[in-house]
Amino acid sequence: MNKKYWIVIIGLFGVLACSKEMIDRFAGFQQPVNFPEPVYNIAGNEVTKEAFELGRKLFYEPRLSRNNTVSCGSCHIQSSAFTQHGHDVSHGIDDRLGRRNSPPIMNLAWMPAFMWDGGVFDLDLQPIVPITAHEEMDETIPNILNKLRSHTDYPGLYQKAFGSSEITTATTMKALSQFMIMCISSDSKYDSVMRGKSSFTVEEQAGYTLFKQKCNSCHSEPLFTDNAFRNNGIAIGLNNDEGRSEVTLNPLDRYKFKVPSLRNVQFTAPYMHDGRFLYSGSRVRSL
Amino acid sequence: MTEMTIEFDNIMGGQNLFLNAVTYTNAIGEPFTVSLAQYYISNIKLRKADGTEYTVPQDSSYFLIKESDPATRFARFKVPVGNYHQLSFIVGVDSLRSTMDITKRTGVLDPAGGMDDGMYWGWNSGYIFLKLEGTSAMAPVDPSGQRKYRFHIGGFGGYSAPTINNIKTITTDLTASGIAQARTGRTANIHYLVDLMKVLNGTTNVSIAANPSVMFSDYSVNIANNYTGMFYHDHTEN
Structure with a gap:
């Protein structure tokens, strides 16, 4: 075989090996150099691979809704920058409609207040609103905690993420926050x-x-x-x-x-x- | 250190309070029943005759008194041995705790409280300090088809923009009806009668017909001002 091809192939493997390493290494929360300091207290909820992945699983978990049909990802669709494409106001459980448009989930670590009216001042408290809203997920936090506790996977995932298989309001919200603050738009x-x-x-x-x-x-x-x-x-x-x-x-x-x-x-x-x-x-x- | 309790014995206009069963009448003559009555008590402080104060450690100083659950009528805590002449507490949750990290909101402060008897507003982050609900023939028919009144009083002053502050501090001189004598091996119990009629009657006599639903609004300030008058120190069991 021509020497030139070998160089190309070795070069290609080099690239593959390099990107494999990139994927395996979880970098945690990275501050983009052209951004200000985040508002969210990162030190109080240090992003780890395990808790981030738990947060991502919870974000797409329909058990967070009353009849297990609606997840956070239903109204925050990643391919539409985490908005609900094609809907003027959010479309939730039982085909109920909200009164406002689903905002994107993006750069939330730099956002001092949430919802269109800023009624929520801490990202860790934010998921409680859609979970309990009648027209969104119409569920209670005690119910979802019980659903997660009786699930085969979650106690083990909480154990890995937080060192305890106990499933609490705080750990659930912290995991969701980890996923949400990692949705960063800084590479345009x-x-x-x-x-x-x-x-x-x-x-x-x-x-x-x-x-x-x-x-x-x-x-x-x-x-x-x-x-x-x-x-x-x-x-x-x-x-x-x-x-x-x-x-x-x-x-x-x-x-x-x-x-x-x-x-x-x-x-x-x-x-x-x-x-x-x-x-x-x-x-x-x-x- | 020894145990001490404060007993919150709910009454209604001088009668014992019975949920759902009894019809009461407010100052402007409207009949009503009570289906739900609950409130937060927090930040307990005691003062001796010499002016020295003991503040119950904050992490042990939040209580949710629920009429539907007799076990919650006592706020239970530990104090140093001594004679206490004055007691103060907050009706509601202080602003600092209202804005604290979620890991500091356990027990009665867990914002997970269900929609029905929860004491937390998700949409406008903050605790509901006092809830009083029931029915009244004077209340208009609500969207659920019932003649209900609902008072959900909260508001810690706002996080990023100032708004209503319904945090109320109650201070009681215990000398008239009995100081609290904290002794090892005994539990002094400071017994209050809490007249929930004062939620409706006071500086503002609240009309259920005109205000069947008072939640996060300017009018709620009137109700919070009213209920600062509902705590009567009846006696102390030492």
Whole structure:
């Protein structure tokens, strides 16, 4: 055989060996260099392979719903940037509908408040809301803990993840948080430019310049949200959802909703808190 | 150290409280029954005559008093031997604990509490400090077809934006009805009569017809102010 082919084949094996090693080594939570410090207390829930995998299994576990039909992944579909593609408002158990659009699960370690109205201030408390909501999973936490305790796999998985086969509210929420904070969007073309690894095309640069002038004050880099609650001027929804003021009781917060990130925006349609805009262009026209 | 208890003996307008069975009447003349009555007691502190204070360690200082479960009527804790002249506690859960890591929320503070008798709001992270529910002929028919009233009072002041704060501290001078004498081998019991009628009657006489459902709202402040008056120190068993 030609010497050149051997080099190619050896080179290929080298690559394979290298990527195999990459897959086997679980790196834990990695801080992207162009990101700020996370808000989530990583030290209080250090990400391990075992707890992350338990969290991922729980995220796709339909037993978290009353009749074992709906999982977190039902409304947060990975291929749609963890949103519920094709649904304006979330579609839950027994074909019930929520009143708001499923947001993406992405860069949650940098998010100081959750839900469109910011009613939840700690990621570890967030899953309780969809699990217990009538129109989402309609289940109770004591019931799901009992279902997990009587399952053949879970006690062993909790043992591996947390050193105890006891299944508690806290360990269940910590495992889910580990999976969710690992859903990080930090490798876009934008990020590679910011890290000096590539450069924008002329068109991209023009778009970036325009974005910084017109959009960045709310959709602030590098997370593309300032995490504030704002009334962006769209018409009041037909269900008169008052948003932020429901949790602050402050009339000045009426019709304010959390500024969503624009990362993965091509996958997160439909848009707005109630999914009223099917295409991103409709939002730009509404400005 | 020795054991001490505080007994929360729920009554309704001077009568014993019976769930579902008895119809009571509030200050504005509305008849009602009670199906659910429960509240948090926390952050217990005792003071001696010389002014020295003992604070029950916080991890052992959260109690959920449930009328439906007689075993919960006692808050049970340990104190150093001595004579205590003043007692204070919080009705509800302090703001610090309300925002603590989930691993610090065990026992009665586990946010897993079911939807029916749970004392936690998921959608607006925080504990419900007091729940009083029942029926009244004066209450409008609700979406479930019942004439129910539901008071779920909470609000620790807000995490990132200020909002209602219904945390109430009750301070009682024990000298009039009996100081608590903590002695080794004995359990002093500070016995309160808790008149839940005060939830409805007080600075604001609450109309069930007008306010059948009071939860996280500005009006809830009136009810929380009312119920600060519901704790009567009846006597102390030493």
